[in-house]
Amino acid sequence: MTLMPEESVRGLPPTVDVLPAPPDAALPDEPLVVIEQRDAWLSIELAELWRNRELLYFLTWRDIKVRYKQTVLGAAWALLQPAFMMLIFTLVFGRLTGAVEHVPYPLFAMAGLVPWTFFANAVSNSGNSLVNNVQLVTKVYFPRLLMPAASVLAGLVDLGFAALLLGAMMLYYGIHLTPQIFMLPVLFALITFCALSTGMWMSALNVKYRDVRFALPFVVQLWLFASSVVVPSTVVPERLRWLLHLNPMSAFIEGCRAALFSTPFHWQALGIATALTMAGFAVAAHFFKQTERSFADFI
Amino acid sequence: MRPIIHIENVGKRYQLASERVAYATLRESLVGSFRKSVNRLRRRAETAADRAFWALRGINLDIVPGERLGIVGVNGAGKSTLLKILSRITEPTEGRARLYGRVGSLLEVGTGFHGELTGRENIYLNGAILGMKHAEIARNFDEIVAFAELGRFLNMPVKRFSSGMYMRLAFAVAAHLQPEILIVDEVLAVGDAAFQKKCLGKMSEVSQNGRTIIFVSHNMAAVQNLCSRVLWLAGGHVVEDGEPTRVIANYLKTTLTTMSQQTWPDPNAAPGNDRVRLRRAAIVPAAAEFEDHFTVRTPLRVEFEYWNLVDGTALDLAVVIRTEEGYPIFSAVSGRDPRWAGQRFPAGLYRSSFEIPGNLLNDGVHRVDVNFRRNERQLVYRLDDVIVFDVTDTAEDRVGSFGKLVGAVRPPLTWTTTLIEEQLEADTPPQVVESAR
Secondary structure, eight states: OOOOGGGGGGGGGGGOOOOOOOGGGSSSSSOOOEEEOOOTTTTOHHHHHHHHHHHHHHHHHHHHHHHHTTTTGGGHHHHHHHEEEEEIIIIIIIIIHBBBTTTTHHHHHHHHHHHHHHHHHHHHHHTTTTTTGGHHHHHSOOTTHHHHHHHHHHHHHHHHHHHHHHHHHHHHOOOOOOGGGGHHHHHHHHHHHHHHHHHHHHHHHHHHHHHHHHHHHHHHHHHHTTTTSSGGGGGGGGGGHHHHOHHHHHHHHHHHHHHHHTTOOOOOHHHHHHHHHHHHHHHHHHHHHHHTHHHHHOO | OOOEEEEEEEEEEEEEEEEHHHHHTTTHHHHHHSSHHHHHHHHHHHHHHHSSSEEEEEEEEETTTTTTTEEEOOSSSSSSHHHHHTTTSSOOEEEEEEOOOOOOEEESSTOOTTTTSSSSHHHHHHHHHTTTOOHHHHHHHHEEEETOOOGGGGGGGGGGGGGGHHHHHHHHHHHTOOSSEEEEEEGGGGOOOHHHHHHHHHHHHHHTTOOOOEEEOHHHHHHHHHHHHEEEEEETEEEEEOHHHHHHHHHHHHHHHHHHEEEEEEOOSSSSOSSSEEEEEEESSSSSSSSSSSSSSSSEEEEEEEOOOTTTTTEEEEEEEEEEOOOOEEEEEEETTTTTTTBOOSSEEEEEEEEEEOOOOOSSEEEEEEEEEETTTTTEEEEEEEEEEEEEOOOOOOOOSOOOOSSSBOOOOOOOOOOOOOOOSSSSSSOOOOEEO
């Protein structure tokens, strides 16, 4: 039995309960957990995340279950959000632009709005996820990354509903699919990644600066207009178009349209966007990890 | 025996000012995250040196398997910080702790419960949050439901539960957590006596299976019953560590004399939350002529200084004075002040006080709880035993007997005794003595 040095020795050596203690052999030789000030430069501990996959599932499930509780329309909101936006855009911009890229404007807008609505909701929900779950962050341990991740994943269900509406519109307008459609899941995965990176940044910043809560809706609004949702990127003058390339969402949304309407992909823009998303994810993950350990102290 | 928890020189420092600085200078910080401005660095250095505060320092501890460690200490002694470090919620600033077993921590009853979800759904959610596997929860499901006495309410949203049902369900889930190390913080402070008894019973049952328990409580009887070893913390250091009866006795002896006044100069370290924080709680003689120890005759003033952090809250304090055993004697509500009754409090620092007239309290130890409320009913923050004070007897008042008078209070009631009729003859009825206030 190790005696405790310094002040604790003032008491007697701890009384050891001889009753029902498991034999020494039951203890592992290596500690399961070492608690200390960790190096901030560690990358995300994948093993730890994997161990907690059930919790990720439950948190996602909770977000889905709770989202439309005590609403009259329930999950129909997942359809109404993009549908109303499409109507408004069609009224405002439809006349100006007419058919875009040989596709009727309502369908053009919807094809952008479905992924966009998912992205926007995912970013704002995950951006507020840590702050909205203060009692979890301060009272129980789990990899904090699960919180924004669950918020993003929960949005996928809405995306599924909205995609059905989009499919119905495609049928109505008589658009035929080609093998290009197989790019769509890839693009959705990239959009999910992009939302998760942004959500990680925002949620970690939000812990310390509640300004994020107020700034986030504006940022998302502005982002919408820079993401080729309303009008195609071709509207932007050639010499300014490189600016759009800095926004991965613009390329992804145009990519979604290309996959749906079988127009050519803009591979260069997609490549840049993918690289930016991956780099953004790495930086966001590092930032999140670095601030994670002080979440409970600041929130 | 090899320890299951090995704690080595653990310390936790809080930067008191950093939160404020951060909120005040978002712009600076934003700039700083791209380019560390000299200004910001200078500011950081200043605050780090001036306003650092060690909540816990130099903790060395070995806990062997099967041990049931109780941690006692006044508010702010570092108990919760230690539990939070061991639960991995916050990281230690220095030192390390090695855990050789799975940890389940229960720092709050019902963590992660969602009001919109049903009892059944919350069992699964809460179980997962506490670290149980889905299969584990499913296996224990019936037992949990039985322990919580939920019955037909199982499929009702928990927001419609009574607080008792809510608490029972929450504890039931936690009680079926089966880690090697169970960390429990003051969860027994909530709930009624029957519930507390049930929880304690469950916890000692858990410990019989050789599980290691770390238990923080202000309830000395619970600590005494449950624990095989007690650790007394004060000011972030270990004061004493050892046999429960002795440590608890020493702790009570010391705290009782030192807790008639408590001051927390820094709003960030003070007890409270984002709505109110306590700066000072004290009981003092109401008039200067009285000495510093209180006799049953001393008029006393109970004072609270606190920050109201949310502008426009209709705040009031409900203070309960209890006997040493915890039996409530009376309560006092600050909303009775006609100048503030129902008013909205601007954010700021306040002092509220009331006087306890002399010749009211009995001699002995008294405990004071404070409840901050808003709109006269919603509990904002509660702190038990914020003041503990001793009232001593005065010899002059004693008529013959020397034991403590029975009762929670000892008002000097005026007796009147009148002889109604003098007994003249032996066959008249015995004398009747009328007594009145």
